Amino acid sequence: MKTSRKKLTIAAPRGFCAGVDRAVRIVEVALEKFGVPVYVRHEIVHNKTVVDGLAAQGAIFVDELDDVPTDAPVVFSAHGVARAVVDEAERRNMIAVDATCPLVTKVHIETRRHADNHRHILLIGHAGHPEVEGTMGQVNPDEVTLIETVDDARHVTPPEGVDLAFATQTTLSVDDTAEIISVLQFRFPDISGPRGEDICYATTNRQKAVKDIAGAVDLMLVIGAENSSNSKRLVEVAKLAGVKAAFLIADKDAIDWSLIDEADHIGLSAGASAPETLVEDVVAALRQRYQIDVSEHGKIRETVNFKLPAILAS
Structure with missing residues (x-):
């Protein structure tokens, strides 16, 4: 009782969210269009129920492109991938379907734009997260520095003589990120920011x-x-x-x-x-x-x- x-x-x-819904639909539609199996590089989104459900439909989740037969379709996860991954898929003439969330793609474009304008990028995010790895992989390693905490923002020493810009992972705490950005803007008054909010x-x-x-x-x-x-x-x-x-x-x-x-x-x-x-x-x-x-x-x-x-x- x-x-x-x-x-x-x-x-x-x-x-x-819309980006996750799109990524899941991409795998489902790819299975309909190309047939079984469709390979997915990394978890399409971070949820076991979703991943298991797609695997039951015929999706095969792998860690790297080396695990994908060249003639099989491969989907890139919603978190985005480094440019090197895209370039490698093109080199192999693979059927590659990009499920990167458009809001993450926006950060990728901003990051490349800053690098093209010779700005060093301070990327606010969490080390090891696939989205951060994908965003940092849009530019050369010496063009970006990861900022994880307010303490990092207070003590980071960017290269001398270059303009600075910042970008952020899209899934961070709004309040925590605002504090980090405030520190960076105080220390580096001329730092360039995104045209719109990076946090989705x-x-x-x-x-x-x-x-x-x-x-x-x-x-x-x-x-x-x-x-x-x-x-x-x-x-x-x-x-x-x-x-x-x-x-x-x-x-x-x-x-x-x-x-x-x-x-x-x-x-x-x-x-x-x-x-x-x-x-x-x-x-x-x-x-x-x-x-x-x-x-x-x-x-x-x-x-x-x-x-x-x-x-x-x-």
């Missing part, structure tokens, strides 16, 4: 939605993968916004029910690469154990839609 009653507030927007609209919207409910809930659950930058940032944002506890969970099976038992009001969100089915599964699991009063909070409605690459046109 369900004796415990709890409130559940679900953040909106949440889950799939979906990242910004999801962080705002979490901030808006964080102060009212006892516990915030964020659905997403451990290697998902934007999902981990949502957990951080929730904690900074005042929630007592916030945790990243992969799916309903990762819920720590002892934490739920102690909470009266639970907040729920999902990273940009987490499908809505995972949210529905968590809500269903909560309903099985408790009496749940469910509401959704957030007025922003996202209508962005990105076209598929021309190579997939019928």
Whole structure:
């Protein structure tokens, strides 16, 4: 018998963004157009449920181009790839389909433009993340320096005698990035920035939605993968916004029910690469154990839609 009653507030927007939705559709359409198998270099997006679902349809996920037969189609992940990867695929005459999020491509273009204008780029991002590796790979290694923290921004020593520019990974914390940019602009008043905001609209919207409910809930659950930058940032944002506890969970099976038992009001969100089915599964699991009063909070409605690459046109 369900004796415990709890409130559940679900953040909106949440889950799939336009770039992730496009990347998943690219793999699905490529499978329809080229047949099985279609190879995908790295995880198409950072979510095991999505990757496993596409693998069941015939996608084969590999680490490098060397793992792809030359006559087989290969999809580049939503995080983007270095120019060397694109050049190698062209050299081998491979059927390459680029699923890079258009907002990441925008950062790539900005980065190359700065290098063409002989500016040294300070890239704000997390070392080892595929998006950062792809962006840094747009230019020569001596043309870009990675900035991960405010401390890095305070102590970075760029090459002497060159103009500077900054760019950012698209999935960072809005507030943390603003602080780093402020330090860089204070130290280097003439530094050039992007023509528009590098952090994508979906990242910004999801962080705002979490901030808006964080102060009212006892516990915030964020659905997403451990290697998902934007999902981990949502957990951080929730904690900074005042929630007592916030945790990243992969799916309903990762819920720590002892934490739920102690909470009266639970907040729920999902990273940009987490499908809505995972949210529905968590809500269903909560309903099985408790009496749940469910509401959704957030007025922003996202209508962005990105076209598929021309190579997939019928």
